Amino acid sequence: MEIKYTILGLLLYIALAIYLLTFVTRLLRFSKLAKALYFLGFTVILIAFGYRWYQVRHIPMQNLFEVFLTLSVLIYPxxxxxxRILQVGGETTDALIAAILLVPAGFIFSAEPQKLKLTSIRPRAATRLRGHVGTSWV
Structure with a gap:
């Protein structure tokens, strides 16, 4: 278990608390407050997503921390x-799912960005064993 003592971690924990509060207010039938909280949670997690994107200089989908962060951004839209389009309800469940998705991002997976090596594909693919792959680029 890894607690993140960074700005990104703070944003994750705030969004997690807001989504849980949204779930509770939805159960208590405070519909307008729940909608406002749900949008606020989305705004906070969207800021966290943008911050992560700026921090690692690529779309945040490189490790499991970033995947769960991205999934939690996609829940609200x-x-x-x-x-609205499919006429299917379930915002209560969606808020709970968003909170559940933030638990692994906030507590389990490391937020350390991976350093990937940039290598060329052509020399490996052009070997005798993979001649069919190399011919597709000619």
Missing amino acids: LSIFCR
Whole structure:
């Protein structure tokens, strides 16, 4: 378990608390407050996503921390799409799912960015064993 003592970690924990509060207010039937909190949680996690993107200088999808961060960003737009276009409810469950997605990002996976080596594909693919791959580039 790894607690993140950074600005990104703070944003994750704030969004997690807001999504849990959204879930509780939805259960207590405070619909307008729940909608406002749900949007606020999305705004906070979107800021965290943008901050991470700026921090690592690429789209945050390189390790599991970034994947869970991205999934938690996508929950709100998908929830709105399902409610307005598909006429399917379930914002209560969606807020809970968003909070559950933030738990691994906030507590389990490391936020350390991976350093990937930039290598060329051509020399490896042009070997005798993979001649068919090399001919597709000619």
